[in-house]
Structures are given as C-alpha cells and as structure tokens.
Amino acid sequence: MLAKRIIPCLDVDKGRVVKGKKFQNIQDVDDPVALAKRYNEAGADELVFYDITASNEERDIFLDVVEQVAKEIAIPFTVGGGIRTVEDIHQVLRSGADKVSINSAAVTNPQLIKDAALKFGSQCIVLSIDAKEVAPNQWNVFTKGGRYDTGIDAIQWAKQGEELGAGELVINAMDSDGEKDGYNISLTKAIADTVNIPIVASGGAGIKEHFLAVLEQGADAALAASVFHYDEIQIPDLKIYLQENNIIVRRERK
C-alpha cells in the first residue's frame, strides 16, 4: 500500500537553513546537509528545500547545497524558490533534485508548468500554491511571499495546475503558516476533492494530531518545518502515532 509521506521543509538562505514565522523574524538554525542527513536517518520520506533569497549571486551557493544533499542522502527531495524558467528547472534537476516546486512564476506564466511538464515529465513538476482565506470558504492565491492577492481562486488554480501538467500540489495555507494551530483542513480537502494528483498539506503543524487530521482528510503528505527543526516532534514518534491511528506510513525495519 502506498504510504502517506512526512516531509520536513528547509528554507535555505545563503547556504543556511532558516525558519521564520509568517515569513518574518528569520533566524538561523542549521546546516542544510547536516539537517538533511538527520531527517533521512529519522525516517523522513522526502525533503523540500526552498531557496528563500533566490538572488542571482546566491544561486550558485544554493545549487551547491542541492548537489551536496543529493550526494549525502538517498531519499527524494524537491527544490523551490526562484524558479522562473525551464532553464532554472533544468539546473536544479541536474544538480540532483528530484522535483521542482514552482510558485509565483506559474501564476504570472502558466505556460511554464506546461512546458516544464512536457520537457521533464509531470512527475517532477510540483505546483506550490500560497492561499489565504479572503472570505468564508473563499481562498485566493497570494504571491510575493504572501503580500499580493492575485484575486485567483485557489481551488480553480489547483485544477488548472493539474490540467497544465503539474504532478503534485503543495497547498500552503498562509493564515495558519507558522501558527502551529493545525493545517487548514477545509482548504486541503476542497482541493483534494477537485484534483486527482497527490496533495501535500503545508502550514500550521504544531502537534502530532494535526498531521493525523490532515492525512485523514485528503492529503497524501504533510509538510512541516519548525516542529522538526526544534525537535518538538520526532519523526519516528510521529510515524508510530500515525500507524496506531491507521495511517499507512513507511517504517524501515532495521
């Protein structure tokens, strides 16, 4: 049976993993390669790396991090942040990433998803959606780190992303991101009911029950950052808890 995935997310700035709350108050936490190794050993199913600076000068440092991670760990990982062209995608895949996550650039240029899916295959093209609730049960797509309301309906955009050829969706609920009050279940479920590609829930994980709730309600994977970075939740404990609650998870027998 296909297992539900637990995905630690690492925001990388100038070669370091950082964690901020609601995209602010950024603070240094760790070395990306060391953290990646630790998560791999703990049983993380995948990793996500976001290049949060994504300036041209620092791109090479980031690509070097990607290559080092690929060298050290043998689980899949996704790279996002600053992906604007097919050539950007080519670069990160060649550096050793398995999937590429596209966010704002897809909103400005939906054709990018289509071109990338045709060239590299849908399986490595992830559409990442930052959504905020603008009215009860109405979620809009936001860009520019959550500052700009595009006016686009998030559920419609998810559907369009699937049609354009995205192989997976990351649904980042910006209202709950960094708050540790739980994933946005209604948004995740609404999108899971609309598309037939895997869904990664993101934003809001604080306790183990949050993971259980979203994985029971349509998410194929749950992404989190600080609860893992600060050792508030141990991945092996989380997986035992999920398994006890009838969620299929991968636990390697040693």
Next chain:
Amino acid sequence: MIAIIDYGAGNIKSLQFALAKLNKESVLTTDPQVIRNASSIILPGVGAFKDAMDAINKIGLSDVIKQEVQAGKPILGICLGMQLFYDKSYEDGDWDGLGLLKGNVSRIKETVKVPHMGWNTITKHNKSLLTLHLPDDFYVYFVHSYAVEELEEATLVGSTEYGGRIPAIVQQGNITGMQFHPEKSGDIGIQLLANYEEMIS
C-alpha cells in the same frame, strides 16, 4: 565502468552518487564507443516515453543498446528506462520501444491518483538474487504515471499494488528493470543496487 546513458533531462546525478557509495565507477555518456567498452549499461528514467525514444534514436543508440544486450552485456533500466525495454507504449500515442522484453506500457488507471508518487511496498514473485537479504515486503520510492502490462510472468521478480498490480522489478537474463528509483529508496534501494551489482559481477 558502468555506462549511464545520458539522453537528456532529469536527475541522474543521484544515481551516480548511489553507485559511488558501492565503489562502482560510472560515466554519463551518449558515446557508442564508451557504451561498447562498458562492463554494464544503465538506462535511467526521466521524462516522456516518446521524447526518450526519439533522443535515443537521434543519437543512434537504439541499435548499439540492442546489439550490446544481445551480446550478453548486463543492462539495468530504471523507471522510464525499464519501460523503454518493452515493445510498445501508449503514452500520448502509440510508440515503439526497444523491444527487448515482451509487454506494453499503459497509463495507470484513474481510479487512483496519477502519478503514483511515494513509498510503496514490494511483494516478491519469482526468486532472484536481486531481492536477496531483503524482507518479504519492503518500501521503495515510486514516481510514475505509466506502468508495464502483459509482461511474461516468468520475468516478474517484484510487484506493487496501486490501482491494480504494477510490475516493479523484472528480470530476464542480462536484462533487469526497476519501475521505482533504487537510488532514492534509502538503505533498501542501495541494497537493491548492491544486489544487482553482485548479480552481474
């Protein structure tokens, strides 16, 4: 020296890193001479079936691969690489593959989410050195939208369940295919690659 056929896009670096962990030297190449001189061939998997076959044909490698395999050289196909071994694929059309193995490639039924993405368990079928030292069922990492059908049962070493049975490990003589990514399947994946290297050495 292992020749990894580099027919274009995608992440093949991870495969090289995994082989390096086993102290196996590999080279990314499209040079027929390098492929002829190699001890074994790996056909990795990325992108679309038609694009991959077009790329392989365009650089004139189709015949080289077939000749080397017929002469007994071991070849490992990973993900799309495995699918290319078969007669035909129905991925957005009707395309001829390398025809090294009997069977076809079709889209996974839409009763489940497509692509099939994530860790799934392997059930063992025919005995093979490939699955030696591995538990009765074990997790490996899949990411694909198409799967092999109508294969010869005698070639099936391992399968997984996802909207039906999906052939996951196949083997016929010097030809081996893995539908998942052993280079991305943690310690188990490295063990599978080690078993494969041991089997062909």
